[in-house]
Amino acid sequence: FILGNLEFGEETDFSVVLISSLSPFPHLIFFFFFFLQDEGNVKEIPITHHVKEGCEKADPAQFELLKVLGQGSFGKVFLVRKIIGPDAGQLYAMKVLKKASLKVRDRVRTKMERDILVEVNHPFIVKLHYAFQTEGKLYLILDFLRGGDVFTRLSKEVMFTEEDVKFYLAELALALDHLHSLGIVYRDLKPENILLDEAGHIKLTDFGLSKESVDQEKKAYSFCGTVEYMAPEVVNRRGHNQSADWWSFGVLMFEMLTGTLPFQGKDRNETMNMILKAKLGMPQFLSPEAQSLLRMLFKRNPSNRLGAGSDGVEEIKRHPFFSTVDWNKLFRREIQPPFKPASGKPEDTFCFDPEFTAKTPKDSPGVPPSANAHQLFKGFSFVATTAIEDHKISPLTNILPIVQQLHGNSAQFTDVYELKEDIGVGSYSVCKRCVHIATNMEFAVKIIDKSKRDPSEEIEILMRYGQHPNIITLKDVYDDGRYIYLVTELMKGGELLDRILRQKYFSEREASAVLYTITKTVDYLHCQGVVHRDLKPSNILYMDDSNNADSIRICDFGFAKQLRGENGLLLTPCYTANFVAPEVLMRQGYDAACDIWSLGVLLYTMLAGYTPFANGPNDTPEEILLRIGSGKFSLSGGNWDTVSDAAKDLLSHMLHVDPHQRYTAEQVLKHSWIACRDQLPHYQLNRQDAPHLVKVKQKVLHLNMCELLTFERKAVFFLTLLIIICLNSSCSFSGI
Incomplete structure (x- = not known):
């Protein structure tokens, strides 16, 4: 029946x-x-595949298990390292499936996935390196993509710009076109199946639901995939072809641009009815080109859908939304991705769910489902032949879609959070502690006066790069018309120099560990074309009281900038006095080298207990700025008699007055004082002998070009430069 x-x-x-x-x-x-048990009658999908002669067959013993990347009902995905063979040391993702857990349909799909991965070869599709089986398990050895399942996370935490979406969709379109040219319908397009490699390019993965040998004249009838991304013809089960993938392509585009799905009901049945009948609600903050493309992709008649015609993907390439894409450069991976996943060591797994990565990697024995189950996967084993333009920000226009994505049109900050005491006050903003009403969790909120400052770039940078473990995480954004509310982690450990100066002793080894963590993070930002421009002790905080350098967070990106000029230089001087580089004072263009100068000042202060250019509490701003401009500082006498030559050498390169001769972040990380930090001495630096043992707590001095000219004409500073306090002072400032 x-x-x-x-x-x-x-x-x-x-x-x-x-x-x-x-x-x-x-x-x-x-x-x-x-x-x-008579599974030998299950027909395998016939497909021609190639195994390079003479290549070594793989087995589980050739791979060292490092971490668990994911887990499902059928098995696990491990991060592994090859330990023998020509590719020894190479990292891979190992997908392990238990035969006993696979139903007949799932076994056929697994074989299908393996066959498709053997056949395809494309820069935006994950590569299969090995496939093998044991009595009870199937193994697929794939590219390890360090960016992980970033799209799912970004869809919740990040507001994509249309330029970002254009880049990712363009790469995805090329991947889908390659599959379609092989007669393959992907059928499972969703954020979880689009991964990022270490450079930020996409890789399409998980081909278990893909269908082979389907051309425009033939159709598949399976009801499969994730319902929210299904095309109407898949939902009504009247047969579908490659055109179904372009509907899913549109769903993904809509989700990336708005943070919501175009058709989503309270349950599965309502969602399917909406896909078949509901009118598309088009957000008006999207560009006309984006709206046009979405409407052409969301055609319920698959033959009228963009990409379904005889020209296939060329129809999509010609759409005005993609008018600025150089498709040849894109295919050659010559276009810089808008986002590069955070990573340090090759095996780092920042972008993977800690629910899995915290588990002990263990490949348990597999029980075979039947005596002849091995025959079902005959031919499963495989050895691959290779196994041996920045967008401009319009003031305040980007904030509205971010808030709409996160909260719709009605949510107010005070409806969700309860404001508490001030943490710090700046020229354009105030920072307060706040409590989430529903969960009682504590956060910090930075409240910015929109009439005084445009926080668009700060928000974009935090949303794009805040997933880095040493960059403060932006949790929420609100806009009440007058103020912008940026909700972030609450830094309970206090400021870096507060922590250092509270300690009874401080060694070079500790200073090196701190500088390594900060510089590694700055290097990550610089690789993304981001300059912080306001690195100072009050903007470098501890997440907790663990005294662990890994809990350090770089905060306050109010003056951070994406490098946008063709020469890579920034032209608007913004700085905190005492930590400003000389080329900024000279009103020249400057780049990431100014951050290295600030880190040099920070290192100097950690080792000496005072800043290199402030000699005492009676220093005037003019005197400090003159010393900075000369680039002269002392590395002898007092505390410096006990500091190693390696530390002094690094400082001299970080505080070089010529930015072209100053170290880069990468060079700092390679310096022996950093690279060999575990060999540095433990003994304390005798800061009590320092000539001016003071801690500089600076009030932010934001000087743009106009303010500098005003200062020269009037010879008056209108802003306070320094607050000099004693070592034992308990005063604290957040550094907004």
Whole structure:
């Protein structure tokens, strides 16, 4: 009866139907399972594939398990390292499936995935390096993509710009076109299946639901995939072809641009009805080109859908939304991705769910499902032949779609959070502690006066790069018309120099560990074309009281900039006095070298207990700026007599007055004082002998070009430069 009510061409799992029908008759189920042992009758998908002669066959013993990357009902995905063979030391992702957990349908799909991965070879599709099996398990050895499942996370935490979306969709379109040219319908396009490699390019993965040997004249009838991304013809089970992927392509585009799905009901049935009948609600903050492309992708008649015509993907390439894309450069991976995943060591897994990465990697023994199960996957083993333009920000216009994505049009900050005491006050903003009303969790909120400052770039940088473990995480954004509310982690450990100066002793080894963590983070930002421009002790905080350098966070990106000029230089001087580089004072263009200068001042202060250019509490701003401009500082006498020559050498390179001769972040990380930090001495630096043991707590001095000219004409400073306090002072400032 159940089978008789299926539509023509519809696929189903006969074993599930039969078992559910026989549930009142357990003795019949026993005979049915006995019958299923004859799995040799299951027909394999015929496909031609190639194994390079002479290549070494792989087995589980050749791979060292490092971490768990993911886990499902059928098995796990591990981060592994090859330990023998020509590719020894190479990192891979190892997908392990237990045969006993796979139903017949799932086994066929696994074989299908393996065959498709052997056949495809494309820069934006994950590569299969090895495939092998044991008595109880199947193994797929794939590219390890350090960016992980970033799209799912970004869709919740980041507001994509249209330029970002254009880049990712363009790469995805090329990947889908390659599959379609091979007669493959992907059928499972969703954020979880689009990964990022270490450079920030996409890789399409998970081909278990893909269908082969389908051309424009033929159709598939399976009801499969994630319902929210299904095309109408998949939902109504009347047959579908490659055009179904372009509907899913549109769903993904809509989600990336708005943070919501175009068709999503309260349950599965309502969602399917909406896909079949509901009118698309088009957000008006999207550009006309984006709206046009979405409307052309969301055609319920698949033959009218963009990409379904005889020109295929060329129809999509010609759409005005992609008018600025150089498709040849894109295919050659010559276009810089808008986002590069955070990573340090090659095996770092920042972008993977800690629920899995915290587990001990263990590949448990697999029990074979039947005596001849191995025959079902005959031919499964495989050895790959290779196994041996920045967008401009319009003031305040980018904030509205971010807030709409996160909260819709009605949510107010005070409806969700309760404001508490001030943490710090700046020229354009105030920082307060706040408590989330529903969860009682503590956060910090930076409240920015929109009439005084445009926070668009700060928000974009935090949302794009805040997932780095040593950059403060932006949790929420609100806009009440007058103020912008940026909700972030609450830094309970206090400021870096507060922590250092509270300690009874401080060694070079500790200073090196701190500088390594900060410089590694700055290097990551510089590789993304981001300059912080306001690195100072009050903007470098500890997440907690652990005294662990890994808990350090770089905060306050109010003056941070994406490098946008063709020469890579920034032209608007913004700085905090005492930590400003000389080229900024000279009103020249400057780049990431100014951040290295600030780190040099920070290192000097950690080792000496005072800044290199402030000699005492009576220093005037003019005197400090003159010393900075000369680039002269002392590395002798007092505390410096106990500091190593390596530390002094590094400082001299970081505080070089010529930015072209100053070290880069990468050079700092390679310096022996950093690279060999575990060998540095433990003994304390005798700061009590320092001539001016003071801690400089600076009030932010934001001087742009106009303010500098005003200062020269009037010879008056209108802003306070320094607050000099004693070592034992308990005063604290957040450094907004």
